[in-house]
Amino acid sequence: MTDTRPPLVSVLVPAYKRADTIVAAVRSALDQTWTNLEVVVVDDHSEDGTERALAEIDDDRVTLLTHETNRGGNAARRTAIEASRGEFLAFLDADDLWLPTKVEKQVAALEAGGPTAGLSYTWYDLRYPDGRLEAGRRPTASGVRALELLQANVIGTFSCVMVRREVVDTVGTPDPGLPSCQDWEFYLRVNEEWSIECVPEVLVHYWRDDSDVHRISASAAKVSAGHREVYARIVDRLSTLPPSEATAGHRYFLEIFGNHADVGGVARVMTHLPVRHLTAADVRFAAHMAVRAARKSAAAAHARRRAGR
8 A cells, every 4th residue: 555644754866877876776765664755866967867767666755856957966955855845854875775774773863862863874885886895984973063073074975864854944955065075064064053863883885986987086176175165164163172183183184185186275274283282293294295285286287288288
C-alpha cells in the first residue's frame, strides 16, 4: 500500500552531469528502512541524460525538478529545500550512496537530542571507481560551538548530514555564492545556535574520483577561494580559543593554502598566528607552507606560459 502520510524526511539531491550514478544514489535513499520520505532531485542543467536515467525509477516518492541554466550545487539544494515538505532535511549528492539504516538512525539521534539538536551526521567511507572502499573520517564532535569544527571540516560531505527544517528556517540555506567549503560554512552557521549529534557508524559511501573535472576539489583556485571565505568568517572566533587550539586551526588553513599554491592565503594566516605562543615546530611549519605555496604558484605560472605558446 502506498504511504499517504506527509513525508517526515525530505532527501535533497542536487545533480550535475551524474547520469551514470544518479539512479544508484536515489535507490539508496528509497531503499532505506525509514520509508516515510520523499526524494527531491534537482537537475542543475546537466544535459547528460539525467532525466532519462531517472525515468527507470517507478516510485511516486521521487520528484524531479530542473534548472534552465547551471547554477551550482547549493543553488540546486536551495531549490530542493523550497520544494520539499519534510520536517527533517537530508542531503545526498548524486554520486554517493547511503546504507539502509542511515535515515532511521539520524532521525533517532535528532529526536533523542531534543529540540536543540539541529544537525546529525554519520561517518563515511571513500568509494573509488575501481570499487574499493577506504576509511574516511571518524569524528566525534558534538554539542554547540564544537571546537573541532572550528579547526577543520571534521564532518565532511553533505551526504552525511541531516538537519531539522527549523534550522534552515533560522540560519538560512547553504550559501550558493561560495566557490568551495559550502558544507563546512553551513555547518558552522548551524553550530552557532544548534547542537550537532554524531551517529558513530559508517552509513555513507562517498564517491572519490580525482580525475573528475567537475568536482570542486579539481580546482585549486576554487578550493583556496572557499577556504579564504571561511577563514575570514571564523578568524575572530579562532582568536578566542586557547593558544594551542587556535594554532591548530590556523595550521589547517596554512596547509590548505600551501597545498593549493595560495601565497596570499598563507600570508594572511601568518598575520593572525598567536606569535607569543608559537613553538619552534609551529614556526617551521608556517615557513614550510609559505615555501610550498610559492613553489607551487611558480610551477603553475610556468605551466600556463608553456600552454600559451
